Amino acid sequence: MTPSVSRRLARRTAAGLGIAAVSLTTFLGAGVPALAAGTGDQVTLLNINDFHGRISSTAKDLACTVVTEEKAAPNSALLSAGDNIGASEFASYIDDDNPTIDYLNALGLGASAAGNHEYDKGYDDFTTRVQERADWPYLAANVTKDGKATTDPYAIVDAGDVKVAVVGAVTQETPGLTSPAGLQGVEFGDPVDGVNAAIEELKASGEQYDVLAVEYHEGSSGSSEPGSAPTPTPVFTHLIDDTSAEADVIFTAHTHQSYVYQAAVPGESGETRPVVQTGSYGENLGKVTLEKASDGDWDVVADATALVPTEGADLEACAGDAAYDTAATIADDAAASGAEAAKKEVGDIDTDVTTAYAPDGAEYVDGVWTKKKGYTGRGDDRGSSSALSDELADSMVWATQQDSYSGDRATIGVMNPGGVRDNLAYAPSGDEGNGVVTYGEANNIVPFVNNLSTTTLTGAQFKDLLEEQWQLDADGNVPSRGYLQLGLSGNVDYTFDESAAQGEHITSVSIDGKPLDPKASYSLVAASFLVAGGDNFHTFAKGTNTKDTGLLDRDAWISYLGKHRGLKADYSQRGIGVQVTAGTGSSIVRLTGLESRSLGAPQIRTATLEIDGETFSAPYKQNKDGQWGADVRVTLPAGEHEGTVTAVPVTGTSVTFPITLETEPVSFSDVPAGMQFSEDITWAAAQGYVTGWSDGTYRPLQDVNRDAMAAFLYRMAGEPAVTLPETSPFTDVKPTDQHYTAIVWAQQQGITTGWSDGTFRPTTPIARDAMAAFLYRYAGEPRYSDPVKGPFEDVSASRKYAKEIAWLQSTGISTGWSDGTYRPLNPMKRDAMAAFMHRMDDAGIEYVED
Structure with a gap:
């Protein structure tokens, strides 16, 4: 035997030979699990992910749920898969997320993977200020700076009588999700390779541990029912199938999805291990209980493994618990210190203005896209356009066109969907009244406080930028979110063919009603991290005359709200799908993307296509795959034409574009020309x-x-x-x-x-x-x-x-x-x-x- 023997094999061998655990450690060498008597035979691992500084909304419920579960399981530890901070609520944001770090310190967070949002203010801020304030170790097994690892890859956490080894890694997409300017010299490797290397290092270190948990700030792009695996993607499959068999449990994050199920352990027939993601914002607490079997292996206790909802926790029952009281006080103090600034009115709206809601969170009710009862998420369908994302893009252009701004005036505004972190609700969140938008609410929409930058792209480059909505990372691989829908200012229209090959989806673009000139120059404005090539929009980094405007996205947004009173949601679509196929004696034009998924959007009933003064229409309905669209039959000659697409009910969508019609001749062998009819x-x-x-x-x-x-x-x-x-x-x-x-x-x-x-x-x-x-x-x-x-x-x-x-x-x-x-x-x-x-x-x- 050697130290590379798997933990499960080592335990089974020890049990079969009757060797005492301490002797087995000596026999196998350093780095094997400690199985000495008295270590306990059960451990419960509690987990959060993507908390994002929800110090006001869910902090108390989460804290109460944590202490309640810990009391029920003396051998327990609280862990995290990252994004504890960043994209935070106002009360945390206004104090640099210090309240959230203090809150998690109070709850005794044992260890956390680094998340991409931990790097929002740069690598140095994370490794000095954030890590210095945190009482727990942040783990990043796949991150190096100037070729050296500067963040611990693993830590040993005491869970009562059980020692838990925790290995952490962050998504390899982090450079594309954070301003590259703050990550100079920092490399983000494959998280699975980093974790597996860290596990080998751990085994060789002589550290004693009983169970091993992996914390990945990466995950599946979809949710699933408890007990079922989510739809596989290459990134997620790599996590689950290629992580070392040494890992007893895999916690995931980043994609804000929820699932808990058993996955096969690679190379070990019949063995499974739990895979968990809790959703986000502390709305669920992940819970995995492992029990030591007679063979020395730690097996999952199925009935004690779940996602525990935190909403409605019995706060009165938790009062008096030292950890809860401290955490709750921190949350209350943070809320109080930010309350006055947050209450200031900055604008008003006449309708909800929201992100896009996928069908798992909304449905048509009486012809209106409406949030489903019981759905507690904020939408965040980043693959669909949203009224709020487009409005933010408009606010950026507007900010550069004010007399108070002396820099370059932008023509096109661009908003990344991941930067939209909340919704504008017409109903009041406090006592401010219907439709009133407060400073805190406006801030929660864009909490990153990005500087806005302008840059110049050619028309051809702008088309390439739109093409990059079909995502590829720097190495040409499809990331976990394979499509990101940019928010665009209202002067941009484009068409796309979703079935086209990579790099060929965009079929036409117009700016201010005129066809895009590939050789002309266009001034764009966006968050600085996006202009630096973030979110895998690599073409942005090719821009010329790039300048920091000195404007913050939050300040531009708040000023825009103040000048656009009575704001209503704009459900018009910037981009629509157009596919032309040849029909018998006519062309079939497939139109998609006319519907908005922002709450309050009307259900599109009819798609209309006007070509050469003639109007053609077709019902807009779902196909068997659930996609909405219309097949419009056009009875015009084949060849080049100009078309304009609109929708009924009218939402403001009106896209004009060149269209090439294709037809097949009508010919029946028993219908000669000149025959009656x-x-x-x-x-x-x-x-x-x-x-x-x-x-x-x-x-x-x-x-x-x-x-x-x-x-x-x-x-x-x-x-x-x-x-x-x-x-x-x-x-x-x-x-x-x-x-x-x-x-x-x-x-x-x-x-x-x-x-x-x-x-x-x-x-x-x-x-x-x-x-x-x-x-x-x-x-x-x-x-x-x-x-x-x-x-x-x-x-x-x-x-x-x-x-x-x-x-x-x-x-x-x-x-x-x-x-x-x-x-x-x-x-x-x-x-x-x-x-x-x-x-x-x-x-x-x-x-x-x-």
Whole structure:
């Protein structure tokens, strides 16, 4: 045996041989776990991550939850996976986050990984001021400065009678998330490599420990239900699959997600270890209990491993506990010292102005994007545009255009989504009144206090910058957040093709309504860390004439609020997705990204595309993957055109761009040119209302069956969203039948009622009189008087459907035969049906929703 033997193997071997733990340590050499008698047989590890100085909102609940759990588990330790400070609430921010450090000292935080926000004010500030004030060791196994490690990679924490080795590492993305100017000479290596190397160093050190916990300030990009793994990403899979088998538990952070589950230990069949992230802001406390088994291994106690919600903790019961009282006093004092400054009114709003909320936190209620009941997060969907992020970008441009500012005036404002840390709520947070924005609330939106910088990019470089929303790190790898949606000032519009290759997503850009000139120069303003190339927007660092404005983002924002009273959320979209595919006789233009995910945004019902003076539209609806979009069919010649996209309801989105239309010719082998209704058939096929058979025929004289009639009308209506019933509305129509959705839609809209025996008779040819009724109902049963005399020789005024047939005649949709008959019981033919639909379009008759 050698010291490299795994801890689990070492324990099993010791148990099998009956060797005392102290002898086993001597036998294996230095650095193996201490298993001497009296060390205890159970330990509970409590964990937080991404607390971000929430000294006012969650501090007391978290403190009470911690001390309560510690009392229930004498062998326990409180640990952290980083971002304890930075992006903090006003009460912590206004005092340089010292209250948060003191608060965590009071709770006895045993050790913490460094988070990227610990470096917000630079490496030197972290390693001197922050670490000097903290009573706990910060750990960063993957960080070096000028080639040397200056932050401890691991620490041994006493958890009662159990010694816990803690190894920590920070996300390798830190240089892209923090101002590069403060990280000169600092290198951030692969966190897994750093942790594994630290574990080997620990084993060789002679340090005694019982269990080993890894604290990664890195994590999954999604949450999951307890017991289930989140959706894997390359970064997260690397953490879980490649971390040394020595680790008994893996705590994660950075992505503000929540999950707790068991992952397989690499190289050890049947062994698992817990993987945890608590979400953020102290809203949950991670709890993992390990128990020493008879073989010497420490196994997880499943029932005692969970995310413990902190909201509603019994603060009265915690009062009197020394640690709680001290922590609570620190929180109260911080809140009191910042309260007066925080109460100052700086502006007012007429609506909520928020970040983007993903579908796990919001949903449409009565056509409005609304926060789900019970959801306590702040949104923070960084992959979607938000009204608040765009407003902040506007505030930066505005600040550089004031007479009081003597520097370069910017044309374009850019806001990184990770810098937006709270929401502006119309409802008051205190006694300030509805719509009032206080200093504290405004500060909490942009708590980093970044300097604003201006820089000059060419048009081509600005396009590259927009392309970098599809993220790649400095080494060309996709980070844990693979897409970041920039906030942009309102004078920027662009289109993108989400399906395009890396580097080719952006298809057009306009500034102030004019196409981007690749060779022209544009002045941009953004937070200094972003202009330095932060958040993986590397092109920013290529800018010229870069200057520090001397303005702070917070101060620009607060001044902007003061000058823009009654601010309302702007739900217009700067960028929209456009994809063109060739349809039969037409182009299919897929439009996405028209919806805003900021709270209060209206549900987009229709996407409209105007090209060459003609308007085309389609319903905006979800596909099977949950993505919203519209497939707009454009019946214009192939080639170069200019298009403008708008939305209904109107949100202000209006993007004009060059568009290349692509079409496939309409051709049916049995519809020669000059044949009666050939032009109508070609038109209907180009619209997508009718299709031919796979053998290239249209079969113009074939009867139209009732199911096909429903399908024709459903397509004409734009294929609106249909809520399918649990059971079919007709006894002879199954959910698996062709055109089932169209038949259900027609029944729900009252276009068809079926027969009294409960059947629809889908393959029965539809008679011309019933077809007239279908079209009349489709049009919303327009006001039309019963005919005094029959409209045709074979349709008397008293005949069933006489009014519908008379209406059809009055609109010019049907003229009947030359002998004056309508032939109401004849089956409708496919060629005549195409002609009827074409005439409906010419007459402006549209679908009217029931």
